[in-house]
Structures are given as C-alpha cells and as structure tokens.
Amino acid sequence: MFSVGIKDVANLAGVSVGTVSNVLNHPTRVNPATHERVSAAIAKLGFVRNAAASQLRAGLSRSVGLIVLDSANPFFAALARGAEDHAATAGVSVLVGNSGEDSAREETYLDLFEEQRVRGILLSPVGDITPRLERLRARGIATVLVDRHTRNSAFSSVAVDDVAGGRLAAAHLLSSGRKRIAFVGGPLHIRQVADRLEGARQALRNVGLPDPEILATRSMTLPAGQEIGRQLAARGPQDLPDAIFAANDMLGLGLMQGLLMNTGLRIPQDIALIGYDDIAFAESALVPMSSIRQHATELGRRAMELLLEESAAEGEYVHRQLISTPSLVVRASTSS
Amino acid sequence: MFSVGIKDVANLAGVSVGTVSNVLNHPTRVNPATHERVSAAIAKLGFVRNAAASQLRAGLSRSVGLIVLDSANPFFAALARGAEDHAATAGVSVLVGNSGEDSAREETYLDLFEEQRVRGILLSPVGDITPRLERLRARGIATVLVDRHTRNSAFSSVAVDDVAGGRLAAAHLLSSGRKRIAFVGGPLHIRQVADRLEGARQALRNVGLPDPEILATRSMTLPAGQEIGRQLAARGPQDLPDAIFAANDMLGLGLMQGLLMNTGLRIPQDIALIGYDDIAFAESALVPMSSIRQHATELGRRAMELLLEESAAEGEYVHRQLISTPSLVVRASTSS
DNA sequence: CAGCTCGGTTGAAACGATTCACTTCTCGGC
DNA sequence: GCCGAGAAGTGAATCGTTTCAACCGAGCTG
Numbered sequence: 001m002f003s004v005g006i007k008d009v010a011n012l013a014g015v016s017v018g019t020v021s022n023v024l025n026h027p028t029r030v031n032p033a034t035h036e037r038v039s040a041a042i043a044k045l046g047f048v049r050n051a052a053a054s055q056l057r058a059g060l061s062r063s064v065g066l067i068v069l070d071s072a073n074p075f076f077a078a079l080a081r082g083a084e085d086h087a088a089t090a091g092v093s094v095l096v097g098n099s100g101e102d103s104a105r106e107e108t109y110l111d112l113f114e115e116q117r118v119r120g121i122l123l124s125p126v127g128d129i130t131p132r133l134e135r136l137r138a139r140g141i142a143t144v145l146v147d148r149h150t151r152n153s154a155f156s157s158v159a160v161d162d163v164a165g166g167r168l169a170a171a172h173l174l175s176s177g178r179k180r181i182a183f184v185g186g187p188l189h190i191r192q193v194a195d196r197l198e199g200a201r202q203a204l205r206n207v208g209l210p211d212p213e214i215l216a217t218r219s220m221t222l223p224a225g226q227e228i229g230r231q232l233a234a235r236g237p238q239d240l241p242d243a244i245f246a247a248n249d250m251l252g253l254g255l256m257q258g259l260l261m262n263t264g265l266r267i268p269q270d271i272a273l274i275g276y277d278d279i280a281f282a283e284s285a286l287v288p289m290s291s292i293r294q295h296a297t298e299l300g301r302r303a304m305e306l307l308l309e310e311s312a313a314e315g316e317y318v319h320r321q322l323i324s325t326p327s328l329v330v331r332a333s334t335s336s
Numbered sequence: 337m338f339s340v341g342i343k344d345v346a347n348l349a350g351v352s353v354g355t356v357s358n359v360l361n362h363p364t365r366v367n368p369a370t371h372e373r374v375s376a377a378i379a380k381l382g383f384v385r386n387a388a389a390s391q392l393r394a395g396l397s398r399s400v401g402l403i404v405l406d407s408a409n410p411f412f413a414a415l416a417r418g419a420e421d422h423a424a425t426a427g428v429s430v431l432v433g434n435s436g437e438d439s440a441r442e443e444t445y446l447d448l449f450e451e452q453r454v455r456g457i458l459l460s461p462v463g464d465i466t467p468r469l470e471r472l473r474a475r476g477i478a479t480v481l482v483d484r485h486t487r488n489s490a491f492s493s494v495a496v497d498d499v500a501g502g503r504l505a506a507a508h509l510l511s512s513g514r515k516r517i518a519f520v521g522g523p524l525h526i527r528q529v530a531d532r533l534e535g536a537r538q539a540l541r542n543v544g545l546p547d548p549e550i551l552a553t554r555s556m557t558l559p560a561g562q563e564i565g566r567q568l569a570a571r572g573p574q575d576l577p578d579a580i581f582a583a584n585d586m587l588g589l590g591l592m593q594g595l596l597m598n599t600g601l602r603i604p605q606d607i608a609l610i611g612y613d614d615i616a617f618a619e620s621a622l623v624p625m626s627s628i629r630q631h632a633t634e635l636g637r638r639a640m641e642l643l644l645e646e647s648a649a650e651g652e653y654v655h656r657q658l659i660s661t662p663s664l665v666v667r668a669s670t671s672s
Numbered sequence: 673c674a675g676c677t678c679g680g681t682t683g684a685a686a687c688g689a690t691t692c693a694c695t696t697c698t699c700g701g702c
Numbered sequence: 703g704c705c706g707a708g709a710a711g712t713g714a715a716t717c718g719t720t721t722c723a724a725c726c727g728a729g730c731t732g
Contacts, residue, residue, distance in 0.1 A: 003475075005718055016682045021720055031680060046471065051451040052391035053718035056687050061388070071432075072413040080407070080434070093448050096407075096432050098416070112429050115387040135382065139339075222620035257622050261596075281617070284558035286593050341688055352712045357690055367710060389688035393717050 004045045013041040024049060055117065060140075063093045064307060065113035065121040067106060068146075071098040074279055075296045076124070079146065082300025083122055090308055092119065103127050114141065120311040122146060122303055130154075142310040142317075144303050156310060158303040158322040162192050165292045165326040166199020169245050169274050172290070172328055174207060176336060178243035178272055181209075184228055184255060185247025186217040193220075193247050196276060200245055213241060217251065225251040229258015233265060242271060243334075249275035249282045252289055256333070260286060272334045288331035299324050340381045349377035360385060391453065399429045400643060401449035401457040403442060404482075407434040410615055411632045412460070415482065418636025419458055426644055428455065439463050450477065456647040458482060458639055466490075478646040478653075480639050492646060492655040494639040498528050501628045501662040502535020505581050505610050508626070508664055510543055512672060514579035514608055517545075520564055520591060521583025522553040529556075529583050532612060536581055549577060553587065561587040565594015569601060578607060579670075585611035585618045588625055592669070596622060608670045624667035635660050 006024075010017045015034060022030050023038045030038075041047075055061045066083055068076040084094045095118065097109035103126040110132065113121055120142040123133075133143045133155065145157035173181055183200055185193045201211055215232075217224040225246065232240060232255075246252035252275030259265050259273075267273055267287045275282055278293035302322055310317050346353045351370060358365050359374045366374075377383075391397045402419055404412040420430045431454065433445035439462040446468065449457055456478040459469075469479045469491065481493035509517055519536055521529045537547055551568075553560040561582065568576060568591075582588035588611030595601050595609075603609055603623045611618055614629035638658055646653050 003718085006720095007718080017719080018682055018684095018721080019680085022681085025720075029680075034680080048447075048450050048475075050392070050453065050718055052388045052397070052453065053687090054451075054720075055388035056386070056392050056689090057718080057720040059687075059720095071407060071416070072410055074408055077408040081436075084434075088444075096434075098420075098432075100417075108424075108429075111384075114384050117386065117388065139384075222617070226620070254620070261622060281558070284562070284590070286597060339688090342690095343688080353689080354691080354712055355710085358711085361690075365710075370710080386688055389717090390690075391717095392719085393688080393690045395690095395717075 003050075004047050005050070006047070008045055009038065009041045009047050012045060013038045059117075060119055061117050062091065063095055063116065063118050064304075064311075065095050065097065065109065065116075065118045065123075067097045067099050067109050067121065067123045069099055069101050069124045069126065071096070075277065075294065078296035079300035079303075082297035082302075083304040084300075085297075086301045086304040087308070092308065099124075099126055101126055103129075110136070114139070117141075120144070120307040122300075122307055124148070142307060144307045144310070146299075146303055153319055153321065156306045156319040156321065158299050158306070158324065160294045160299065161323045161325050162195035163199040163202070165276065165294070166196035166201075166245075167203045168199070168326065168328050169196070169276065169292050170200035170203035170212070171206075172330070172334065173243040173245065173272055173274060174203060174209075176272065176334060179209065180213075180241040181243045181245060182213040182215055182232075182241035183245050183247070184215045184217060184225070184251055185220065186224075187219075188214075188216055196245075196247050212245070220248045220251055222250050222254040222257075225254020225256075226258040227254075229255040231258075232271075233259050233261075233263040237270075240271060244271060244273050246273065246275045249277045249279045249289065249291055251275070252291070253281060253285055256286055256289065267333050268336050272336070274334050278329050282329075283331065285333075287333045290331045290334040291329050292326045293329050294326045295324055339386075340383050341386070342383070344381055345374065345377045345383050348381060349374045395453075396455060397453050398427065399431055399452065399454050400640075400647075401431050401433065401445065401452075401454045401459075403433045403435050403445050403457065403459045405435055405437050405460045405462065407432070407436075411613065411630065414632035415636035415639075418633035418638075419640040420636075421633075422637045422640040423644070428644065435460075435462055437462055439465075446472070450475065453477075456480070456643040458636075458643055460484070478643060480643040480646070482635075482639055489655055489657065492642045492657065494635050494642070494658040494660065496630045496635065497659045497661050498531035499535040499538070501612065501630070502532035502537075502581070503539045504535070504662065504664050505532070505612065505628055506536035506539035506548070507542075508666070508670065509579040509581065509608055509610060510539060510545075512608065512670060515545065516549075516577040517579045517581060518549040518551055518568075518577035519581050519583070520551045520553060520561070520587055521556065522560075523555075524550075524552055532581075532583050548581070556584045556587055558586050558590040558593075561590020561592075562594040563590075565591040567594075569595050569597075569599040573606075576607060580607060580609050582609065582611045585613045585615045585625065585627055587611070588627070589617060589621055592621055592623065592625065603669050604672050608672070610670050614665050618665075619667065621669075623669045626667045626670040627665050628662045629665050630662045631660055 006017050006020045010020045020038055023035055070076055080096055087094050099106040106126050122144050124146040143155060145155055147159050183197050188194055215228050246255055275289050275291040278291040282289040282291045342353050342356045346356045356374055359371055406412055416432055423430050435442040442462050458480050460482040472479060479491060481491055483495055519533050524530055551564050582591055611625050611627040614627040618625040618627045
C-alpha cells in the first residue's frame with residue numbers, strides 16, 4: 001500500500017512541492033507550461049490528494065454537514081438535492097446524516113461533524129439544542145436551521161410558510177364557488193397542521209364565511225384518511241361539505257379512496273378535494289389531486305447559500321430568516 | 337477561534353500529550369485515576385479531537401462511504417439504515433452519497449471518498465466501473481457491491497434473489513387455486529423484471545402449467561399500471577386471468593385502481609393481485625395488497641459486515657457473494 | 673545601467689494527533 | 703538488598719499538505 005504523495009509528483013515533474021500545491025489550489029499562480037507538466041505527473045502516478053493532511057494544514061475542511069429528520073421523506077430528499085447542488089457549485093461536499101427524529105443520533109452526527117471541523121451545518125433539529133449550537137459557533141462552525149420558525153434571530157433559518165399554504169388552498173376552493181369547506185388533519189397541536197388550518201380560517205374570514213368544519217385525525221396517514229372518507233360518504237348528501245382541504249396528501253389520498261369506493265360520489269362534481277405537499281402520488285391518483293407544493297429543492301439551495309455565506313463571513317454576521325411561500329398545483333380533483 | 341488541542345488538555349491535567357492520546361485511543365493502558373483527571377480536563381476545556389490530524393497520523397479514517405442509486409427509494413433508505421446501524425456498533429461512521437443514477441455524480445463521490453481515505457465503500461454502481469474499483473483496492477480501499485449479480489468473484493457483493501421472489505409470488509397464487517396467471521411489468525430487459533418473470537415461469541412449469549400471459553409496460557409506474565388495469569377491465573370475464581403478478585408495487589397499485597374503478601370487478605374474488613417490494617402503500621391500499629418483501633435493512637447490515645471484515649483483513653481476502661431471499665407478505669388482495 | 677516590479681518558483685516551518693522507544697516506579701521473590 | 707518484570711507515563715519524531723517569506727530573472731523606467 002504505497003501512497004504517492006505530493007513529493008513524488010514534484011520529483012517526477014522536476015518542480016518543488018510548493019508548486020505542485022499551487023497547481024492544486026491556486027492554478028492561476030502557475031505558468032501554463034509548468035501546470036501542464038505537473039498535471040501529467042499527477043495523472044501518471046495516479047496521485048490523489050490526502051484530504052486529512054490538507055484539512056489539517058488549511059484549518060478548514062471542504063465539507064459541510066446536513067442532518068435531516070427523515071431521509072426517506074421526499075421533502076427532505078428534495079431539500080438535500082438542492083443543498084448538494086448549490087454546494088457543488090462552490091466546490092464543497094455535503095455529508096448527510098439522518099437523525100430519524102432521534103436526538104441521540106442527532107447528537108452523534110453533531111459530534112462527528114465537529115471532529116471533522118466542517119465549515120457549517122444545515123440542521124432540521126429534533127429538539128431545542130440552542131446551547132449546543134452556540135458552542136459550535138464559538139468553534140467557528142455556522143449553523144442554519146431548517147423548517148423551524150426561529151423567532152430567535154441568533155441563527156439563520158429557512159422555513160415554509162404553512163399559514164400562507166393553508167390560505168392558498170382554501171382560497172382556491174372558494175374561488176371555484178365552494179362554500180362549505182371542511183378541514184381534515186391532526187393532531188391539531190402539530191405546528192404544520194395548526195398553521196395550515198389557521199391559513200384556511202383566514203381565507204374564509206376574508207370573504208365573511210365562518211370557520212371550517214374540522215375533522216380531526218390521530219395521524220396524517222392513508223388509513224386515517226380512509227376512515228374519515230367512509231364516515232363522510234355515510235352522511236346524507238345535504239350534510240356533506242362541498243370541498244375538503246386535507247392537511248397532507250396521504251390523508252387526501254385516503255379520503256379519496258374512502259369517498260369513492262362503493263358510493264355514487266364523484267370528485268370534483270359532488271365534492272372537491274385538495275391536499276398538501278404535492279407528493280408524486282397526488283398526480284397519479286384515481287382522480288389527479290390538487291395540492292400545495294413546497295419548493296423543497298429551492299429551499300435547500302437557499303439554505304446552503306446562507307450557510308456558505310455565513311461561514312465565509314468574517315466577524316459579525318447578520319443572520320437571516322427566510323420564509324418560503326408554497327404554491328398551488330391545480331389538478332382534476334378541484335377543477336369542475 | 338482558539339482551538340484547544342491535546343496539548344492544552346495535557347497541561348491542565350498535568351500529564352504528557354502521549355497520555356492524553358492514550359486516554360482517547362487505548363483507555364486500558366492508563367491508570368483509572370489518571371484517566372479520570374484527563375477526562376475532567378477534556379470536559380472542562382470542551383476539547384474535541386481533530387479528525388484530520390488524527391487520520392493523517394493514524395493513516396486510516398474512521399469512516400466508510402456509501403453510494404446509493406436513489407436515496408428517495410425506500411429500498412435504499414432501509415439499506416442505508418441497516419448499514420449505518422452496523423457501522424455504529426463498530427464505531428465507524430458512514431458518509432452517504434446519492435448518485436441518482438448519474439455516473440458523473442457517482443464519480444464525484446468516489447473521488448471524495450478516495451481523498452478522505454475511507455476504510456471502504458459500499459456501492460450500488462450505475463455502470464460497470466470495475467477498473468476504478470481495482471484502483472481503489474490497490475490503494476487499500478475495499479468495495480462491496482450492492483444489488484448486482486457479480487459473477488466476477490473479485491469483489492464481495494450482496495444482492496436480492498429476484499428469481500426466488502418471482503417463484504414465491506407465483507407459487508402463492510397457484511396455492512390459492514389460481515390457474516390463469518398474468519405477469520405485468522417492463523421493460524423486460526431490466527434485470528429485476530426479467531428475473532421476477534423467470535421465477536414466475538419456473539413456478540408454473542413446476543406444476544405443469546404453460547408460461548404466463550405477459551403484459552409488458554414501458555415503465556414501472558402507477559400510470560402504467562392504471563393503463564393495463566383499464567385494458568383488462570374492458571375484456572370479457574372469460575378472457576380475464578384469475579390472478580396477476582405485478583413486477584412492483586407501484587404497478588400493482590395502479591392496476592388495482594384501473595381494475596376497480598367503475599367496474600363490477602372484485603379483488604380477490606374475481607381476480608387476485610400480488611405486487612413486489614412491499615412499499616408502505618401496499619398495506620393501506622383500497623384492498624390491502626400482498627407483496628414480496630426484500631429485507632433491505634438486513635441486507636445493508638450484512639453488506640457493512642462484509643465491508644468492515646474485508647477492510648480489516650490483512651493480505652489475501654476471500655470475497656463472498658451474498659444472496660438474500662425475499663419473503664412473502666400475504667394480505668387481502670390474494671386471500672380469498 | 674542601477675533600480676524596480678512582477679510573475680513564477682522554492683523549501684522549510686507549521687498544522688495537531690499518534691506512535692514507540694525509553695524512562696521511572698513498584699512490588700515480589702530469593 | 704538485589705534483580706527482574708510489568709505497569710504507567712514521557713516526549714520527540716512523524717504523517718502529507720499548505721503557506722509564506724525569500725529568491726530569481728526578465729523586462730521596464732528614468
């Protein structure tokens with residue numbers, strides 16, 4: 001296992017180690033002809049820079065950490081892609097950790113990243129770990145929070161405006177002439193759910209309508225939606241809302257199944273339905289389902305921008321809280 | 337940005353740097369009382385070991401790389417979890433890269449991992465990159481392949497036996513009395529599809545039945561399944577197969593929608609249906625769908641075991657090809 | 673032509689942990 | 703009281719890069 005080092009390259013190319021290092025890190029400083037010779041030597045020997053030595057001397061690494069709550073969740077998958085894309089343009093690589101909502105795993109990844117002296121960390125936190133983040137900052141590691149409303153302006157953050165999303169969904173239903181709107185989702189103390197409901201309330205209030213009927217669920221899953229769907233279908237037609245806003249697409253898809261199976265109901269003629277998240281399944285449902293799309297990729301890109309900006313800044317840095325507004329995707333389930 | 341180093345710890349604790357290093361790496365070699373004193377100093381100063389320096393001197397890093405084809409795919413998400421779990425027990429951390437089936441990204445991650453001098457790489461390759469892997473091995477970086485039938489025994493690999501899975505699915509349909517079985521999937525040249533079909537053929541041949549009817553699709557998506565489902569529903573009852581084996585769950589779910597919507601057909605009474613992959617949606621479909629489950633988490637664990645074993649081995653190592661047999665999950669869509 | 677500038681290049685001194693040959697101490701055996 | 707063995711601790715050398723002050727020659731200026 002002989003390792004070829006910068007020294008071997010220098011010998012073969014007939015230059016000093018300093019020059020080889022310059023070829024690697026400051027290509028403009030070296031004469032094109034020399035550059036050529038050194039590159040040839042590198043290729044010939046199959047030299048690969050030792051990141052450990054490089055980081056040790058340079059002090060900072062060429063990577064940033066990203067810890068997501070659930071890597072299987074399409075929202076975070078898209079966010080990660082956006083973050084990686086932007087990092088790539090800056091020549092920075094991303095180490096992805098999946099906390100799985102487990103604060104012990106989160107802690108482990110933070111330790112790892114701290115040892116690696118990453119430039120910064122993009123984090124969707126499990127609990128409140130402000131103290132830990134303060135410590136990291138003291139060490140020169142910046143942190144940007146994802147998907148939290150941090151009133152605390154001591155950190156930069158990016159988040160999705162769920163109230164605006166809720167408004168958008170309800171306003172769309174109203175604009176297509178619906179009047180009796182029901183909200184399905186839960187548990188209601190989850191911030192996302194509460195915010196989406198609040199948005200819907202605002203939209204109704206704006207046109208002088210009372211609060212929507214609320215059908216609370218224990219979880220945001222397909223079966224929970226099916227259950228509510230069956231209950232609704234069992235009601236008499238006159239007791240039925242003319243539109244439903246589901247707090248996420250899984251619920252929405254379950255509702256659709258429950259509403260359509262073995263009933264004469266039609267979507268959207270008898271009842272309109274809109275979901276939230278715009279997951280891939282929404283488009284290919286029995287009746288393609290309208291939804292609210294969060295721009296996760298874009299969000300990830302912006303978050304990485306903030307992170308790199310902060311980590312590059314000298315001294316005081318003014319933190320920023322970015323709020324992204326989701327957008328409406330109209331499909332057959334609401335277009336009469 | 338003052339960095340506290342091992343030296344500062346040594347000063348505070350009144351010992352030499354060597355002893356601090358021993359506390360960190362060979363705790364048994366040091367007297368418990370000293371250990372105590374050093375630990376206290378570490379805690380007081382908030383010392384965090386510099387991974388770069390550590391790796392530089394020690395020569396090997398405490399991490400391995402993992403490159404998956406698609407991190408959003410639940411199969412790979414589960415695989416990654418299994419791999420991480422096992423790595424954690426060995427005190428090794430996993431750097432996850434997502435190639436997204438793009439060989440340029442794959443290449444980038446391989447470069448990164450090579451620079452980092454990782455212990456080994458777990459890889460689900462995009463194309464055939466044996467030469468590159470040979471080079472890595474020459475550098476002392478072991479590689480274990482995922483989800484490929486490498487006849488080439490020069491590398492260890494783990495894979496799922498799709499032929500066995502196909503056999504399992506078809507045999508299950510036969511055992512519940514079905515005789516006219518159709519296979520839905522495509523394109524047929526994809527290895528997974530071809531293998532699953534081959535397995536079904538074998539099961540039929542075993543009981544003296546002819547090959548199944550094949551309904552080829554352009555892709556393995558929900559819409560493709562819906563399309564085939566509608567076509568089937570349009571046939572006369574006497575032309576209908578009495579069971580369908582879908583090459584994956586997405587197709588299966590699409591089929592279910594197409595078969596049930598606005599037709600009098602019932603599942604499983606008129607037609608049984610089994611999918612493949614056992615994704616979360618299979619369980620909560622209109623009719624809970626039987627499927628074939630691949631033990632991805634277990635597979636990831638085993639793959640990591642192989643990788644760590646090989647990277648720890650001195651000199652010659654005998655590579656192993658692990659084949660994991662999937663298992664049958666019976667739900668309402670096939671149990672009459 | 674002396675004095676400057678400037679692009680290109682040099683080589684030795686870091687960076688911070690690990691290692692290992694060596695010292696020091698302690699204790700038991702004879 | 704001497705010797706040897708083993709446990710505990712020491713500290714200088716080392717890993718492979720990057721950095722930076724110094725150097726070199728060529729071209730320009732007054």
